[in-house]
Amino acid sequence: MAKGHGQHKVGWDFFGAELKIRREAAGFTQQDLGTRVFCSGSYIGQFETGIRKPQLDVAERIDAVLKTDGFFARMCRELIDSSPYEHYFAEAAYLEGLADTIREYAPLFVPGLVQTEAYARAVFLAGQPHLTDDEIDTRVAARLERQRLLDDPTKPLLWLVLDENVIRRRVGGAAVMSEQLTRVAALTRKRRITMQVLSIHVGVPAVGAMLSLMTFKDAPPLAYSEAAHSGNLLDDPARVTGLERAYDLVRAHALPPDASLTLIESVAEEYANEH
Numbered sequence: 001m002a003k004g005h006g007q008h009k010v011g012w013d014f015f016g017a018e019l020k021i022r023r024e025a026a027g028f029t030q031q032d033l034g035t036r037v038f039c040s041g042s043y044i045g046q047f048e049t050g051i052r053k054p055q056l057d058v059a060e061r062i063d064a065v066l067k068t069d070g071f072f073a074r075m076c077r078e079l080i081d082s083s084p085y086e087h088y089f090a091e092a093a094y095l096e097g098l099a100d101t102i103r104e105y106a107p108l109f110v111p112g113l114v115q116t117e118a119y120a121r122a123v124f125l126a127g128q129p130h131l132t133d134d135e136i137d138t139r140v141a142a143r144l145e146r147q148r149l150l151d152d153p154t155k156p157l158l159w160l161v162l163d164e165n166v167i168r169r170r171v172g173g174a175a176v177m178s179e180q181l182t183r184v185a186a187l188t189r190k191r192r193i194t195m196q197v198l199s200i201h202v203g204v205p206a207v208g209a210m211l212s213l214m215t216f217k218d219a220p221p222l223a224y225s226e227a228a229h230s231g232n233l234l235d236d237p238a239r240v241t242g243l244e245r246a247y248d249l250v251r252a253h254a255l256p257p258d259a260s261l262t263l264i265e266s267v268a269e270e271y272a273n274e275h
Contacts (some may be wrong), residue, residue, distance in 0.1 A: 122172030181268035196254035
């Protein structure tokens with residue numbers, strides 16, 4: 001499986017390789033170790049192959065069981081701290097680069113994977129005005145780096161549902177919005193993404209926050225939901241299934257792709273005519 005962008009990919013590969021070596025030296029199967037650290041044996045296998053990375057508390061339990069004197073916790077902490085993303089988003093960013101499909105509902109802002117530099121900068125400046133220019137530059141660069149996964153012409157399949165409020169909210173002003181919506185339209189016309197708009201006349205959407213659903217070739221699906229300065233990565237099958245159904249309801253109530261594209265281009269032109 002191809003590795004994700006924006007993470008220390010070799011580091012997580014090394015983590016997995018060392019975990020396998022030390023697990024086998026201790027005489028444990030993947031299931032044995034999983035039982036002792038309160039996760040499944042298949043998760044241990046995914047850690048070892050780099051498909052997934054463990055949370056810090058799991059790494060600490062692995063150290064305790066394998067008697068590795070904090071080795072895995074220290075490595076995990078270093079890799080997490082070295083991520084250019086907020087701690088709550090770091091794993092989701094890593095997993096985006098591994099996903100076969102990404103389906104996202106955006107209630108507030110254009111999704112980071114398709115943001116322009118100017119739009120991303122306006123979002124960071126508005127949300128974190130206390131940051132220095134260098135810190136803003138670092139965050140913008142990390143966001144643009146994530147978008148490299150769209151360089152592949154077919155993978156991941158990216159399906160976006162934008163709340164109409166997203167295209168009406170003047171992030172950065174008319175010129176920034178015109179450029180941003182033109183980019184979304186261009187990616188749609190190139191058939192690199194599928195995009196729908198959820199009309200403001202729909203009422204209460206089935207999903208109340210930003211939601212990203214990811215599927216993988218050789219791992220279970222995941223959901224990531226984000227609110228203000230916090231995020232949750234969910235892998236419980238029942239919860240993921242419920243969120244998939246909610247997303248399907250949002251998609252069913254959204255405008256069809258052709259009508260959505262027409263609306264996006266119309267609003268982009270409105271913004272363009274203002275300057």
